[in-house]
Amino acid sequence: MSLQHILLGMLEKPASGYDLKREFEYSLNNFWNAELAQIYPTLNKLEQGGYIKSKMTPSANGPKRKVYRRLKKGEESLIEWLQQGPVVPKSRIDYAAQMCFLSALSTTQQLEFIQKLERDTQKRLRKLEEFSAQYPLPGDEPQSEHFATPEEKNSYTLQVLVIHHGLLRLKALLxxxxxxxxxIMLSENKPLNQ
Amino acid sequence: MSLQHILLGMLEKPASGYDLKREFEYSLNNFWNAELAQIYPTLNKLEQGGYIKSKMTPSANGPKRKVYRRLKKGEESLIEWLQQGPVVPKSRIDYAAQMCFLSALSTTQQLEFIQKLERDTQKRLRKLEEFSAQYPLPGDEPQSEHFATPEEKNSYTLQVLVIHHGLLRLKALLxxxxxxxxxIMLSENKPLNQ
DNA sequence: GGAGTCATGTAACACGTTACATGATTTA
DNA sequence: TAAATCATGTAACGTGTTACATGACTCC
Known part of the structure; x- marks a missing residue:
């Protein structure tokens, strides 16, 4: 059910399915993703339900685009979703499940497993830190950011917080x-002098 | 694909589908879960594939149980899964997505949203801490735990680490x-003396 | 004119959840 | 004997992924 609401949220400004896919890749990617094969049918469903409305518009550099804008019913549905409070997904963490059964491998292989996870996490963290450099926390650099309206400032603050959520998660994992x-090395229990 | 491997891992000792469901609820629940409606067909599939084998056995307190034991092919498949390295799921965190669009609500409602999440997380953390009290880290209480074999000690260490993974996640979220x-309170930007 | 990107879609399949169906055994 | 629990399953549905199909437009 969430993807419908997420697309509604992303349609603050009019966009095509192709645009939305890009937005997933370049910013939301850290905590959500969707393929075009899922986006297009969902947009059609939302339009049939009267939440959004499409309009074919010529493109500067390609074929015509189906640009959707959010209708009042769409905004109401979005707000309803937000007002029902935070939705906490039941986590399914494959590598944690694997850890439970890792005693089937040698201690050496167990360490390799962990080290691989650490390297991958380090890589993800670096990438997100790079990305987050564009978004300083308001207050960290006083007077460095100016917003036309309080709403814009608030919206920006929320964006930054979401990025920091990702950073904290990755740091905790590291x-x-x-x-x-x-x-694991300690539990190997080998005498030190050998 | 993971559930098949997880069930194979859980079948270290023979168990029925009903048993396995219980195990999900009482220990693995923090990072994986599966319903009986998914467990039973998966076990059948694993048996047809020659990974496990069932045997009807009378129960002490109920109808006959279909108890599965892992075959050599099952253990090989498990080890293969572990050796391919840590599987990192693409995270889908509903509340983080909601945060992105939370500027559609008032600052007061935004704070309520966060506080609700904090309370829920606090509750989950307390529950997991209670559970983890049964599993002290070997080394934290020297000489308090004795294991028959090094394998048992290693297996225990891994279990404890998985629990700590959950604890760290929840603490980071808090x-x-x-x-x-x-x-959010700061970004409201209201003069303090008012 | 061919490769690459822009752009929208359908079909088949895998995975997960909810609801429903069935029946044995135990306990009050 | 009725309710609760033990125990195993099927069916329908919703969501998500991979593969495939199609065509417009741009740049070389």
Missing amino acids: EWCRMSASC | EWCRMSASC
């Missing part, structure tokens, strides 16, 4: 990787 | 909730 590596 | 609440 910390856990390090703890796990030392724990 | 920290983020607090940061978000102050950020």
